[in-house]
Amino acid sequence: xxxxxxxxxxxxxxxxxxxxxxxxxxxxxxxxxxxxxxxxxxxxxxxxxxxxxxxxxxxxxxxxxxxxxxxxxxxxxxxxxxxxxxxxxxxxxxxxxxxxxxxxxxxxxxxxxxxxxxxxxxxxxxxxxxxxxxxxxxxxxxxxxxxxxxxxxxxxxxxxxxxxxxxxxxxxxxxxxxxxxxxxxxxxxxxxxxxxxxxxxxxxxxxxxxxxxxxxxxxxxxxxxxxxxxxxxxxxxxxxxxxxxxxxxxxxxxxxxxxxxxxxxxxxxxxxxxxxxxxxxxxxxxxxxxxxxxxxxxxxxxxxxxxxxxxxxxxxxxxxxxxxxxxxxxxxxxxxxxxxxxxxxxxxxxxxxxxxxxxxxxxxxxxxxxxxxxxxxxxxxxxxxxxxxxxxxxxxxxxxxxxxxxxxxxxxx
Amino acid sequence: xxxxxxxxxxxxxxxxxxxxxxxxxxxxxxxxxxxxxxxxxxxxxxxxxxxxxxxxxxxxxxxxxxxxxxxxxxxxxxxxxxxxxxxxxxxxxxxxxxxxxxxxxxxxxxxxxxxxxxxxxxxxxxxxxxxxxxxxxxxxxxxxxxxxxxxxxxxxxxxxxxxxxxxxxxxxxxxxxxxxxxxxxxxxxxxxxxxxxxxxxxxxxxxxxxxxxxxxxxxxxxxxxxxxxxxxxxxxxxxxxxxxxxxxxxxxxxxxxxxxxxxxxxxxxxxxxxxxxxxxxxxxxxxxxxxxxxxxxxxx
Numbered sequence: 001x002x003x004x005x006x007x008x009x010x011x012x013x014x015x016x017x018x019x020x021x022x023x024x025x026x027x028x029x030x031x032x033x034x035x036x037x038x039x040x041x042x043x044x045x046x047x048x049x050x051x052x053x054x055x056x057x058x059x060x061x062x063x064x065x066x067x068x069x070x071x072x073x074x075x076x077x078x079x080x081x082x083x084x085x086x087x088x089x090x091x092x093x094x095x096x097x098x099x100x101x102x103x104x105x106x107x108x109x110x111x112x113x114x115x116x117x118x119x120x121x122x123x124x125x126x127x128x129x130x131x132x133x134x135x136x137x138x139x140x141x142x143x144x145x146x147x148x149x150x151x152x153x154x155x156x157x158x159x160x161x162x163x164x165x166x167x168x169x170x171x172x173x174x175x176x177x178x179x180x181x182x183x184x185x186x187x188x189x190x191x192x193x194x195x196x197x198x199x200x201x202x203x204x205x206x207x208x209x210x211x212x213x214x215x216x217x218x219x220x221x222x223x224x225x226x227x228x229x230x231x232x233x234x235x236x237x238x239x240x241x242x243x244x245x246x247x248x249x250x251x252x253x254x255x256x257x258x259x260x261x262x263x264x265x266x267x268x269x270x271x272x273x274x275x276x277x278x279x280x281x282x283x284x285x286x287x288x289x290x291x292x293x294x295x296x297x298x299x300x301x302x303x304x305x306x307x308x309x310x311x312x313x314x315x316x317x318x319x320x321x322x323x324x325x326x327x328x329x330x331x332x333x334x335x336x337x338x339x340x341x342x343x344x345x346x347x348x349x350x351x352x353x354x355x356x357x358x359x360x361x362x363x364x365x366x367x368x369x370x371x372x373x374x375x376x377x378x379x380x381x382x383x384x385x386x387x388x389x390x391x392x393x394x395x396x397x398x399x400x401x402x403x404x405x406x407x408x409x410x411x412x413x
Numbered sequence: 414x415x416x417x418x419x420x421x422x423x424x425x426x427x428x429x430x431x432x433x434x435x436x437x438x439x440x441x442x443x444x445x446x447x448x449x450x451x452x453x454x455x456x457x458x459x460x461x462x463x464x465x466x467x468x469x470x471x472x473x474x475x476x477x478x479x480x481x482x483x484x485x486x487x488x489x490x491x492x493x494x495x496x497x498x499x500x501x502x503x504x505x506x507x508x509x510x511x512x513x514x515x516x517x518x519x520x521x522x523x524x525x526x527x528x529x530x531x532x533x534x535x536x537x538x539x540x541x542x543x544x545x546x547x548x549x550x551x552x553x554x555x556x557x558x559x560x561x562x563x564x565x566x567x568x569x570x571x572x573x574x575x576x577x578x579x580x581x582x583x584x585x586x587x588x589x590x591x592x593x594x595x596x597x598x599x600x601x602x603x604x605x606x607x608x609x610x611x612x613x614x615x616x617x618x619x620x621x622x623x624x625x626x627x628x629x630x631x632x633x634x635x636x637x638x639x640x641x642x643x644x645x646x647x648x649x650x651x652x653x654x655x656x657x658x659x660x661x662x663x664x665x666x667x668x669x670x671x672x673x674x675x676x677x678x679x680x681x682x683x684x685x686x687x688x689x690x691x692x693x694x695x696x697x698x699x700x701x702x703x704x705x706x707x708x709x710x711x712x713x
Contacts, residue, residue: 075547096575338435
């Protein structure tokens with residue numbers, strides 16, 4: 001069975017919690033005691049109506065403020081697929097949490113209130129989803145019941161959004177008119193929108209093609225850990241443990257170890273004391289090479305016929321996640337998969353307005369939740385692929401050297 | 414070329430465990446004897462064999478564990494040839510002169526935290542791998558895979574580090590430690606399906622057996638070990654039961670069941686309308702934020 005991770009972007013006002021509640025409820029994924037707990041908690045509130053947001057908002061402060069602050073993960077399955085819902089906050093001050101959630105998703109649902117059409121928040125969420133390289137985008141035009149299920153309203157929003165999408169990298173955009181409150185086109189087809197002949201949301205989630213989301217052309221293997229038991233019976237054993245982040249490795253493949261550039265061939269691919277002829281992303285395996293070369297954690301083993309960029313000078317789109325500002329000259333630890341180096345910010349090329357998509361040059365510093373294009377220099381060469389070509393090998397994080405906190409996300413170009 | 418979802422979850426978990434091995438000096442795997450930590454041990458074999466585990470198995474024994482689970486723990490560590498460290502809540506109570514909770518539904522579960530923090534200090538563990546899953550409970554649904562705890566073991570939900578792709582930041586200051594949850598994204602059903610697929614052995618109490626229990630507030634509490642004191646309103650019954658979760662006797666209820674094979678257990682879980690913790694845990698129902706509060710206090 002397949003696994004699909006998708007993110008829902010929006011706020012309670014857009015009906016996000018209602019939508020998730022509806023998906024879980026109509027697919028019979030809410031268990032009786034969980035529903036009871038929500039009912040119990042709802043009674044403590046003013047109106048006493050069942051508040052499906054309580055089902056998703058897990059922290060006390062979230063329930064108190066009636067907003068989502070951090071990402072929550074929900075799980076459900078249908079006979080066709082397993083799903084991980086990444087429930088992300090919609091407010092601008094929690095953008096970094098949305099970025100955390102979006103980084104692993106294959107699909108994003110952007111909620112649009114049919115009464116308001118494309119608004120600032122829609123633009124921000126769509127930008128983040130596309131910047132993080134999410135291949136499939138669903139624009140859920142919600143609250144259709146409040147615009148009399150009007151086809152014109154829906155079509156206008158589609159046209160509005162198509163304008164915006166031109167500026168984004170989204171590979172596939174799908175529009176679905178719905179009413180999460182009443183269940184129209186969420187799990188069951190709507191009786192009120194006969195003019196719409198597309199899939200319901202669940203229908204689409206179950207059938208969207210995922211085969212091409214994994215990069216199977218550029219073989220990449222970041223070394224995590226070297227297994228060297230050094231016991232009498234395994235005296236000469238040495239294997240490189242890691243996860244194939246993209247591509248396929250086969251026995252006999254010519255490989256290059258980066259950044260040293262030394263070459264060898266794949267002698268064996270081992271998985272749990274079994275030998276395999278080939279392995280592909282995202283499998284975790286142990287690689288054995290024919291030659292005894294110096295390899296350690298942080299090195300990248302690649303197939304020699306498709307090599308990544310190896311450089312100390314990098315450019316990237318940056319999402320800044322710390323209250324302490326980023327400035328030209330600031331130094332950080334950069335972590336790219338298993339590789340770590342120090343780096344310095346050499347230039348802020350421009351800041352990107354997340355709502356208008358305007359680029360502003362000559363910016364002195366980058367603040368929490370800002371997005372910018374930056375130029376960095378690393379202390380050691382980094383071996384990466386452009387993010388748009390390879391999400392896993394094109395993403396990196398910045399770590400503050402005094403607090404140790406993750407302060408930035410880099411999408412390398 | 415596509416991986417089945419169980420293979421995807423497995424690979425993700427192996428990758429996380431190897432990140433622990435690669436990033437930390439003194440990690441540990443917290444082993445409870447329950448199915449989730451047994452699954453972790455199996456995943457550790459897949460991550461590190463033919464090498465040894467780069468961490469010991471650590472069990473915080475409340476003194477109120479099922480004998481079947483303890484026997485299984487010892488057998489597993491022995492048969493794998495891996496190091497097992499056991500620390501006892503009993504000792505902490507004595508040394509620290511802690512007051513044992515008394516009264517209705519009293520449990521040592523919360524006292525475990527003291528022993529855990531002491532053990533972390535004793536061995537200077539910088540990372541503790543645990544079998545918590547996000548589908549268990551809504552505070553857990555919010556926690557990162559690498560969850561940084563301060564020197565008091567506290568989880569601060571408002572200051573969680575961003576965690577992107579499969580890049581895990583395990584950099585910490587001395588005194589801090591990281592709780593790592595490799596099966597964060599697994600559901601109860603995923604764990605059972607995996608146990609079946611991989612033919613993983615479990616303690617027998619996970620399968621239907623006849624057991625003497627106290628019937629209290631609709632829950633079946635084990636009389637084993639004399640941990641739970643009988644109250645006047647309790648009815649002493651013998652029922653065919655199994656345990657859906659295995660933890661401290663004082664806070665884990667049995668469920669009535671005839672499921673005596675893995676297939677039957679899976680069928681039962683697929684059909685259930687009640688969550689794992691809701692059906693079996695006695696300690697989560699005190700308040701809506703019970704788990705969040707315990708995590709802030711350093712709980713697993």
